[in-house]
Amino acid sequence: MNKFMEWINNRSLKVKWSIGASAAIFFTFFIFSFFQYHVISNWLLNEEENNVRQVLDELAIFYKQRGPNITMSDIYDSEDLIKQIVEKNQTIRITDTSGKEVFVVQSDQEPSYYIPFQPVNEKTIMQLQTNGKKLYVGRMPIESRQFNGYVEVIYPLTRYHQMMRNLWFVMSMFGLGALVLSALFGFLMAKNFLKPLQRLSNTMRAIQRRGFHQRMESSPSQDEIGDLTVIFNEMMDKLEKSFAQQKQFVEDASHELRTPIQIMEGHLSLLNRWGKKDQLILDESLLASLQELDRIKYLVHELLELSRAEQIQKGDGEVSADIVATIERVLKNFQLLHKEFTFIFDTRGNLTHQVGISEHHLEQILIILLDNAVKYSDKEKDISITIEEIEEDVKVVIEDHGIGIPEDQLSSIFHRFFRVDKARSREKGGNGLGLAIAKQIIEGYGGSISAQSKVGKGTKVQFILPFRHGGQ
DSSP states (O other): OHHHHHHHHTSOHHHHHHHHHHHHHHHHHHHHHHHHHHHHHHHHHHHHHHHHHHHHHHHHHHHHHTOSOOOHHHHHHHHHHHHHHOOTTOEEEEEETTSOEEEEEEOTTSOOOOOOOOOOSSOEEEEEEETTEEEEEEEEEEEOSSOEEEEEEEEEOHHHHHHHHHHHHHHHHHHHHHHHHHHHHHHHHHHHHTHHHHHHHHHHHHHHHHOTTOOOOOOSOOSHHHHHHHHHHHHHHHHHHHHHHHHHHHHHHHHHHHHHHHHHHHHHHHIIIIITTOHHHHHHHHHHHHHHHHHHHHHHHHHHHHHHHHTOOTTGGGOOBOHHHHHHHHHHHHHHHOTTOEEEEEEESOOOSOBSSOHHHHHHHHHHHHHHHHHTOSSOOEEEEEEEEETTEEEEEEEOOSSOOOGGGGGGTTSTTOOSSHHHHHHHTOOSOHHHHHHHHHHHTTOEEEEEEETTTEEEEEEEEEBOTTOO
């Protein structure tokens, strides 16, 4: 048994499924056939017993019609009736009270059976076995004033055994056929059911060889296999995106860190050659290196913020924020930091709903956009923020009157590390990551962001966020 189970465990799922389906179908057929065989056997036995009883009943009617004075002549006269009613394989014997035969009627094909004499007081039918053969023996007393004796009907179960042998043969053939068909059905069913798993296996091997862009073909079925296909493809999308983000992070970090590291390397080389004795060169190089180190720290911080923003998914934690209160708080802090600016806040409509975003991320977006507005507003110091409800969303518009963005560069401002004026951005400490971070956060919560600008007239940035459903 252990070796068989070990053999089964080492087979493929297709073989296991085929064997399991075959065994289940075969055993079901076997149990059904077993009960059917016994039901038919009992029914046939009852039929054979009824045949014997019917013969006894007909003879009983015949003798009853002769009245209470049945003579020996009447007994012999009954022989013609017995010859008419005797069936194939039956033997009918009339005996006196001592068991001596008066006459015997039997079919030509049936051999004689020795049945010990046994007197009875009423009609009886019993099953006996003689010479290795089963048979029914029915007995009935004949009682009258002139003759007393017995009727004995012997009915061998030859026909019953023949029919049961035929039935066993037919069931055996059907059993073998069921076994073969169930094995074939199990194999085909396993082959069909395991096709998606085979495709999954092939897709995973293809991913192993050629990369994360491989996907499973969509399944037309709406069952668990179809769900598995969808889940696998979604998982691969996320995995591919995650690896792409990781790769992009490394490339961006290495690209942006190259410049400050080169500057620091240049100043350290300068110190190594001449700065040890020249205090002016020493002070200048140390200051420049510290500034570049601060830029590196700020850059790493923003890269990490961008990476976190890319991990945001809509509905995470069912967070919410009071947009009006958050904007008022951020504007108050900016007013304290930039007293030369005027911040105008305008709300349109009754904005009592909570927006579907965390308060921390909403503050982060506002700080990024307001910081850019302040940073690139040289002459006019007016910055306005307008919010209004649009169906299931809220729109926030931040408008400045600064230097503006050339139209041909407007579509690129949300790309990471993009700067309109690189020299000016470097002077003001920008890395070109702020708008990319804001865009990732907003889209992560199911919103959108866009910008309009004219050079010399200012920039208008608007973002849309959905309300938190069910929250007030």
